[in-house]
Amino acid sequence: MATRARPLTAMHWTGAAFAALVALSVLGPLGAVMARADWPPALGPGDWAAIRFTLLQAALSAALSVTLAIPVARALARRRFAGRRLLVTLMGAPFLLPVIVAVLGLLAVFGRAGWLNDALAALGLGRIDVYGLQGVVLAHVFLNLPLAVRLILQGWQAIPAERVRLATSLGFTSVDMRRQFERPLLRAVLPGAALLIFLICTTSFAVALILGGGPASTTVELAIYQAFRFDFDLGRAALLGLIQVAICLGAGALAFGAIRRQEVGAGLDRPPLPWPGDTPIARLGDAAALIAAALFLLLPLVAVLLKGLPALPGLPPVVWEAALRSVLLALASTALAVGLALPIALLVARLRRPGLVEALAFLTIAVSSLVIGTGLFLLIRPFGNPVPLALPVTGLVNALVALPFLLRALVPAALQADATQGKLAEALGMTGAARLRHAILPRLARPLGFGAGLAAAFSMGDLGVIALFSTPGQGTLPLEMYRLMGSYRTDDAQGAAVLLMGLTLALFWVFDRGGRLDAATR
Amino acid sequence: MLQLDELSLTQDGFTLSLSGGIPAGGRVALLGPSGSGKSTLLSVLAGFDWPDRGRILWHGQDITRAPVAARPVSILFQDGNLFPHLDVADNVALGLRPDLRLTQADRARVEESLAQVGLGGLGARRPATLSGGQQARVALARMLLRDRPLALLDEPFAALDPGLRTEMLALVREIAEAKALTLLMACHDLRDAERLCDRLWLLEDGRKVLDVGLAGLRDDPPAALRAWL
Numbered sequence: 001m002a003t004r005a006r007p008l009t010a011m012h013w014t015g016a017a018f019a020a021l022v023a024l025s026v027l028g029p030l031g032a033v034m035a036r037a038d039w040p041p042a043l044g045p046g047d048w049a050a051i052r053f054t055l056l057q058a059a060l061s062a063a064l065s066v067t068l069a070i071p072v073a074r075a076l077a078r079r080r081f082a083g084r085r086l087l088v089t090l091m092g093a094p095f096l097l098p099v100i101v102a103v104l105g106l107l108a109v110f111g112r113a114g115w116l117n118d119a120l121a122a123l124g125l126g127r128i129d130v131y132g133l134q135g136v137v138l139a140h141v142f143l144n145l146p147l148a149v150r151l152i153l154q155g156w157q158a159i160p161a162e163r164v165r166l167a168t169s170l171g172f173t174s175v176d177m178r179r180q181f182e183r184p185l186l187r188a189v190l191p192g193a194a195l196l197i198f199l200i201c202t203t204s205f206a207v208a209l210i211l212g213g214g215p216a217s218t219t220v221e222l223a224i225y226q227a228f229r230f231d232f233d234l235g236r237a238a239l240l241g242l243i244q245v246a247i248c249l250g251a252g253a254l255a256f257g258a259i260r261r262q263e264v265g266a267g268l269d270r271p272p273l274p275w276p277g278d279t280p281i282a283r284l285g286d287a288a289a290l291i292a293a294a295l296f297l298l299l300p301l302v303a304v305l306l307k308g309l310p311a312l313p314g315l316p317p318v319v320w321e322a323a324l325r326s327v328l329l330a331l332a333s334t335a336l337a338v339g340l341a342l343p344i345a346l347l348v349a350r351l352r353r354p355g356l357v358e359a360l361a362f363l364t365i366a367v368s369s370l371v372i373g374t375g376l377f378l379l380i381r382p383f384g385n386p387v388p389l390a391l392p393v394t395g396l397v398n399a400l401v402a403l404p405f406l407l408r409a410l411v412p413a414a415l416q417a418d419a420t421q422g423k424l425a426e427a428l429g430m431t432g433a434a435r436l437r438h439a440i441l442p443r444l445a446r447p448l449g450f451g452a453g454l455a456a457a458f459s460m461g462d463l464g465v466i467a468l469f470s471t472p473g474q475g476t477l478p479l480e481m482y483r484l485m486g487s488y489r490t491d492d493a494q495g496a497a498v499l500l501m502g503l504t505l506a507l508f509w510v511f512d513r514g515g516r517l518d519a520a521t522r
Numbered sequence: 523m524l525q526l527d528e529l530s531l532t533q534d535g536f537t538l539s540l541s542g543g544i545p546a547g548g549r550v551a552l553l554g555p556s557g558s559g560k561s562t563l564l565s566v567l568a569g570f571d572w573p574d575r576g577r578i579l580w581h582g583q584d585i586t587r588a589p590v591a592a593r594p595v596s597i598l599f600q601d602g603n604l605f606p607h608l609d610v611a612d613n614v615a616l617g618l619r620p621d622l623r624l625t626q627a628d629r630a631r632v633e634e635s636l637a638q639v640g641l642g643g644l645g646a647r648r649p650a651t652l653s654g655g656q657q658a659r660v661a662l663a664r665m666l667l668r669d670r671p672l673a674l675l676d677e678p679f680a681a682l683d684p685g686l687r688t689e690m691l692a693l694v695r696e697i698a699e700a701k702a703l704t705l706l707m708a709c710h711d712l713r714d715a716e717r718l719c720d721r722l723w724l725l726e727d728g729r730k731v732l733d734v735g736l737a738g739l740r741d742d743p744p745a746a747l748r749a750w751l
Binding site for chain 1: 590599
């Protein structure tokens with residue numbers, strides 16, 4: 001790259017500097033964790049149990065999510081019905097939903113005093129317990145089933161309509177359809193989808209924090225928190241952090257190919273395929289799958305709304321203060337993520353090296369947020385008390401977590417903008433701010449709005465690093481909600497959940513909408 | 523005068539390699555099948571790609587590696603010549619002030635050049651509300667304002683129907699003659715070439731296989747051209 005016909009501008013060099021900065025802010029804390037970890041490593045039975053539980057629950061969650069997703073995706077691919085679009089949109093909602101809100105909703109339906117147990121009791125049947133392994137897996141399936149459905153549905157929608165028409169003309173039966181269409185499709189999509197969900201579940205913290213715990217059901221990520229928070233054993237926390245990195249590296253290396261193919265926010269609105277070999281039984285099965293999935297995904301949200309709305313006006317001031325803090329934190333974290341992502345995306349587009357994005361994504365996935373948080377704590381400590389810095393550290397980590405999603409949304413548009421409008425701008429001698437404002441940004445407005453919305457929603461709902469080293473008086477809304485749940489103030493917790501859900505979706509909507517405002521960009 | 527000295531560029535397994543000269547005010551049509559190197563040659567002349575070897579001279583001055591915007595060049599692409607989010611007047615004004623900081627006098631000049639291409643009064647419209655022919659005229663109005671002596675046209679009218687294409691070629695010819703532009707146009711049709719240009723370069727596999735005057739060419743085409751036709 002000694003000479004280039006289209007030279008790199010200050011913006012591109014800024015992107016290079018920011019990419020290096022991002023790498024440093026992940027690798028720096030990782031280095032601190034490595035230096036501080038107990039050595040030689042002495043793993044107690046509890047630690048081994050945590051490793052086993054992490055892998056077991058992730059494997060179960062992944063297997064269940066993709067298995068249950070198969071009939072739902074099939075039904076969405078081949079049926080046309082009122083509310084189909086809404087259902088597809090709903091499949092995207094758990095992605096934005098704060099994990100703690102989802103868990104509270106699941107507790108309202110499946111918990112001790114939940115609807116399901118009430119119904120079982122009325123029928124004179126025994127109660128089910130939602131804590132421990134089954135609870136963790138239930139929550140992970142709730143959070144990841146929609147992702148699995150979307151991934152499989154993308155596979156369905158990639159099938160050319162001509163090929164289905166050909167099948168129709170050849171008189172395919174439903175058995176032929178399965179053999180010639182569905183099985184090859186599932187073979188191609190399922191392993192990647194399962195590995196991706198496995199990877200997501202290995203870094204699960206908030207779910208394990210609320211529904212797990214205890215020696216039998218602690219994830220490694222949760223064990224880091226406990227070593228840090230309860231025992232203040234930094235050497236052990238750091239060692240567990242290294243184990244977590246090893247698990248993520250292993251799962252990440254396996255899932256890498258799958259993550260590459262995963263498109264964030266890809267449109268799934270293509271009209272459904274006409275289906276050769278359709279039968280009444282198939283129609284019935286599809287209807288059952290769709291209704292079951294809709295109930296499973298909607299009921300917890302409805303429960304939160306029904307129970308939380310009445311509690312909303314009576315929420316204590318501390319909750320409103322936490323809400324304000326969370327919104328400000330989300331805005332700052334989003335600004336940071338967007339400020340980092342834009343120059344990096346433009347650099348990646350000019351170099352035509354989308355692989356750089358994957359490298360950064362891999363880095364932030366391999367080093368989970370609690371590991372980064374622990375590392376930052378270790379780095380700050382020699383210079384002063386890290387606790388007052390809890391909010392800035394949380395904002396930074398949230399921005400790092402959101403960055404790969406933002407980049408993945410931005411880079412395709414940036415590649416296109418650079419190749420078409422960027423070239424035109426150069427031919428006309430547009431430079432600097434004029435080039436950015438008139439030639440590049442209008443092309444990026446939509447993915448930028450969408451990505452910023454994601455970043456804001458992630459940060460708003462995050463319950464991770466903030467739990468690691470916050471004190472009362474600096475809590476975010478999810479943390480405050482967790483405290484309310486811990487002190488059995490369920491009404492207030494449900495009110496806070498409605499507030500959190502509302503604020504998260506509103507932030508996402510405002511950013512996403514902002515990106516679409518200029519309708520003339522197409 | 524534009525002079526190409528042993529230009530050579532290899533890209534994705536394809537090699538462009540040619541020499542040639544065009545006198546000031548000369549208008550050359552680049553003909554040849556798809557993939558013969560027409561667009562690559564224009565891209566090298568505009569500065570989007572640098573040749574591996576050879577030189578480009580403009581009136582004796584070496585511009586082989588000059589930045590795109592510093593070249594004496596206006597280029598019209600096959601498509602995507604307009605920014606869809608800017609109105610017509612702003613799209614044209616980019617030829618005058620790429621940062622769009624316009625004075626009253628600038629705006630008057632924009633309106634004048636729009637009138638010259640027959641689009642007077644349409645400055646406030648968005649490109650999407652114009653027909654294909656009108657969009658091409660907007661790009662030409664901008665070329666007028668850019669006022670660079672070397673015009674490169676990469677099949678800019680390929681999407682227009684034949685009648686409209688003839689009209690646009692006549693308009694370009696009018697502009698080129700008035701401004702004494704040196705011009706290269708990639709195209710597919712010998713008759714289109716005749717309407718605007720005075721010379722023909724036939725490209726094949728990245729090489730120039732024919733370099734002849736266009737006058738009377740169709741009555742007695744040389745063997746290389748006959749094979750292509």
